[in-house]
Amino acid sequence: MTGLWTLFYKELLRFWKVSLQTILSPLVTTLLYLLIFSHVLEAHVQVYPGVNYTVFLIPGLVMMAMLQNAFSNSSSSLIQSKMNGSIVFMLLPPLAYWEFYTAYVAASVVRGAVVGLGVGLAGLWFAPVSLAHPLWALAFALLGCAMLGAAGIISSLWAENYDQMAAVQNFIVVPLTFLSGVFYSIHSLPPFWQAVSRANPFFYLIDGFRYGFFGVSDVSPQLAIVIVAACFLALSLATLLLLESGYKLRK
Amino acid sequence: MNLVTPAAIEIHQVHKRFGSVEALRGIDLTVHQGEFFALLGPNGAGKSTLINILAGLARADSGRLAVLGHDVRADYRQARRALGVVPQELVYDAFFTVREMLRFQSGYFGIRNNNSWIDELLEHLALTDKADAYVRHLSGGMKRRVLVAQALVHKPPVIVLDEPTAGVDVELRQSLWAFIQRLNRQGHTIVLTTHYIEEAEALCNRVAMLKQGQVVALDTTANLLNRHTAIQLRLKLEPACLPDSLQRLSCGRDGEIFKLSLNRHAELEGVLATLREAGVGVADMELLRPDLEDVFLELVTA
Structure with a gap:
């Protein structure tokens, strides 16, 4: 297991060494969203009865930051290693494909959790948020980060340059997180867009995570966790199969 | 194959094709334990492809390769533990220092506390005072030596050096070879590819020459010199x-x-x-x- 631990530690050290960019910068961006949206909308919008809009917004923003950063962590680390060739240092040793998967996903979970925790704690300064069901929130947080960590591996294996990698991030991951109900409840949408939102797995992550805070959600947390777990398993299986086959790594 | 003392490297009928290019056309090669072996050939002959397949960086279309009797696919963990590869490309990870890179590399090979050997490697490769420098700040020759150190962290019995002296100045080249020769005397098998043919002539007991994916000569250095010209x-x-x-x-x-x-x-x-x-x-x-x-x-x- 030394190989797995080393790779995991290397991945942690990598993002820690550039923490201005990997932790502080997403933290600040997310808090700007919070500041602006809560200022503009707080007086006008109440999504759940008795829940102030800023309080409603915070869990969504925490989850959004976690998902985007978990994805960024594995994807940017791997694409950089691929592009500058230092991936050979991980391909020459006797590391198994599942160790590779575990180390990268675990590091993504840690990065997502650190950023999410930062956003959550800073959010307390804006509004008091309490956790009605902490274990539900934790389960959705961990599954969400792990799912996006795996998605980051798949994307960076597929991408052949930074441009393609950025395209996945900007045209798939960011829209899916923004359109998942971070800023609103999907019940406020027209029926068609409600149906579209239900096809977005990120919706279940945000909705389930929010249930952990308020005990209220658009769909039942049981259904959400089953869908999220299924997505996580499917992405993990795909990642493991790609890694085992040496897809775009071992010619 | 002799099970008591397996060959350092056993390559049998290896074929590899990239699209329409037949990079390797049935390579057969055996490198015995303790040899200092050169793999020569013009650019595009297939040397690096062969090394990549041996190291698991690429996969053969057909054929069998083994390091110390361990098949590079079926028994890849043992095969990779037995093998240290100095890649041709001057690659490095911009995030880490020399010592961090060497510690990680040790860990990937399952070695926890490797500091004394890392210090020894740094000293032999004249990198001691650069141990805590970021690899990206080092000169080309130093980066090359870091690659050599990385390939040796797990004390591999079989060492493959793909163009190890490209871009390294004469003095350092001499000290690098002195170090590699010492490893060879200690029993490590050395395989090298080089563009400096005089280096191969001076160092190697046996030579294989590749041309268009085939072995066109395989003999002791002395025999090749006597036989051909x-x-x-x-x-x-x-x-x-x-x-x-x-x-x-x-x-x-x-x-x-x-x-x-x-x-x-x-x-x-x-x-x-x-x-x-x-x-x-x-x-x-x-x-x-x-x-x-x-x-x-x-x-x-x-």
């Missing part, structure tokens, strides 16, 4: 004329120097006797031994 005899004669009976040996003229091609040193005596009988004096004489570069050129252009 004639010895060149350069003569300045007085009077400046070559007797008819020696014309068959002539391989051209360089100003007033006559060039003769001999197969063996023993033929020299006959040439001198013929000249004496013909009343031609020898004003100056030089014997040029063939070097590996001549053999290489002869085989590659054949």
Whole structure:
């Protein structure tokens, strides 16, 4: 297991060494969203009865930051290693494909959790948020980060340059997180867009995570966790199969 | 295959194709334990492809490769533990220092506390004072030595160096080879590819030459030198004329120097006797031994 631990530690050290960019910068961006949206909308919008809009917004923003950063962590680390060739240092040793998967996903979970925790704690300064069901929130947080960590591996294996990698991030991951109900409840949408939102797995992550805070959600947390777990398993299986086959790594 | 002492490297009928290019066409090669072995060939001959397949960076279309008897696919963990590879590309991870890179590399090979060996490696490769420098800040020659250190962190019994001295200055090249030779004396098997053929000639016991994905020569360095290229005899004669009976040996003229091609040193005596009988004096004489570069050129252009 030394190989797995080393790779995991290397991945942690990598993002820690550039923490201005990997932790502080997403933290600040997310808090700007919070500041602006809560200022503009707080007086006008109440999504759940008795829940102030800023309080409603915070869990969504925490989850959004976690998902985007978990994805960024594995994807940017791997694409950089691929592009500058230092991936050979991980391909020459006797590391198994599942160790590779575990180390990268675990590091993504840690990065997502650190950023999410930062956003959550800073959010307390804006509004008091309490956790009605902490274990539900934790389960959705961990599954969400792990799912996006795996998605980051798949994307960076597929991408052949930074441009393609950025395209996945900007045209798939960011829209899916923004359109998942971070800023609103999907019940406020027209029926068609409600149906579209239900096809977005990120919706279940945000909705389930929010249930952990308020005990209220658009769909039942049981259904959400089953869908999220299924997505996580499917992405993990795909990642493991790609890694085992040496897809775009071992010619 | 002998199970008691397996070959350091066993390559059997390895084929590899990239699209329409047949990079390797049935390579058979055995490198014995303790050998200092050179893999030579022009660019595109398939040397790096072969090394990549051996190291697991690429996969063969067919054929079998083993390191110390461990199949590189079925038994990849053991095969990779037995193998240390210095890649040709000058790659590094911009995030880490030399020591961090070496610690990570040790960990990937399952070694936890490797500091004393890492210190020893740094000293032998003249990197001690750069241990805490970021690799991206080092010169090309130093980066190359970091790659060598990374390949050796797990003390691999079989070491493959793909163009290890490219971009390394003469003094460092000497110390690098002294270090590698010491490892060889300690029992490590060394395989190298190099563009500096004189290096291969000076260091290696055996040589394989690759051309267009095939092994075109495989022999001891001494045999290759003896077998392939004639010895060149350069003569300045007085009077400046070559007797008819020696014309068959002539391989051209360089100003007033006559060039003769001999197969063996023993033929020299006959040439001198013929000249004496013909009343031609020898004003100056030089014997040029063939070097590996001549053999290489002869085989590659054949």
